[in-house]
Amino acid sequence: MAVMEATLPRRLISTPVAGPLAALVLAAVFFGLNSAQFFTGSNLSLIIQQVMVVGTLAIGQTLIILTAGIDLSNGAIMAFGGIVMTKLAVDSGLPPVLALVAGLAICSGFGLVNGLLVTRISLPPFIVTLGMLNVVFALTHIYSNEQTITELPALLTFLGETFQVGQTNVTYGSLLTILLFLVFAYLLGSTAWGRHVYALGNSPEVARLTGIRTNRLTVGVYTLAGFVYGIAALLLVSRTGVGDPQAGQTDNLDSITAVVLGGTSLFGGRGLVIGTLIGALIVGVFRNGLQLMGVPSIYQTLITGILVILAVTVDQLSRRRNR
DSSP states (O other): OHHHHHHHHHHHHHSTTHHHHHHHHHHHHHHHHHOTTTTSHHHHHHHHHHHHHHHHHHHHHHHHHHTTOOOSOHHHHHHHHHHHHHHHHHTSOOOHHHHHHHHHHHHHHHHHHHHHHHHHSOOOHHHHHHHHHHHHHHHHHHHHTTOOBOSOOHHHHGGGOEEEETTEEEEHHHHHHHHHHHHHHHHHHHSHHHHHHHHHHHOHHHHHHTTOOHHHHHHHHHHHHHHHHHHHHHHHHHHHSSBOTTTTTTHHHHHHHHHHHTTOOTTSSOOOHHHHHHHHHHHHHHHHHHHHTTOOHHHHHHHHHHHHHHHHHHHHHHHHHHO
16 A cells, blocks of 8 residues: 555656646746736636637647647638638528538548648648648638628627636636547547557557558548637637637647647657646746736747747657657
8 A cells, every 4th residue: 555655646747747737837826926816716717718729729739749740730720710600600691500510521621631641642741731721821811801700690609608607707618628628538548549549659650560540540630630620710719709810820839839838749659638738728827927927928939939949858858768
């Protein structure tokens, strides 16, 4: 019994999320000591609202990075999905439910195309998604005619509505984001599909030799990630109340930042989706806390960049130590 109690802290420390969780706690304590407003219910709810879109994008990004890929197009796909949903519902008069389904389907379709290009033509994910970023960005502006879509139906803005927990307003979108993290944590940690994703990221050849259909799995991961980007589009539209063709332009990098800060290896095969949630919260806490302290936004970007470099450095050193 004593041995088990002694090894429990070691196990906790050795988990991929231990470092990010410690960083999140330390950051929260630091900003709490420097701003009386930080730990108020309204401010904590605001942090979650601010990270729910990027956090949802980062779920899809996590899936792809676990396979040793990367997706630079996710923010653009999300923006296009949001424009499709809102424009079909408002300008074309399509029932909101069908407009929502169309947006989700189109986002999934872009993910499918990314996956097929990576597997069938053997193009590097970086190149595929960089090209897709430009294609989807252009399509968004062409389809929207550079116009912001307003006066949205209630179905598309429902997730931006709030309910009260005590004296704090919480959005339904925040609950959906947390639910998505729990669902994907289960899928990756407790299903054969999740084990196959990790195996693919560790060694595609070994995974293939064990009977895993690696190409089909890769296409499925990219398609599922695209579907998640569609959900992020709905969350974005719900939060802003408009379909904005300018949205999501830096969210691809923010999603990668969340994944890396959450302890997922850019080399694939190692990481937890709950770590990505922690990484997204780290970014949200730093930006919110620095803003409360009156630090200019450019320094917020500087600190975020330093955190990413440190996280990747730790990952690289860990890989070398494990060889």
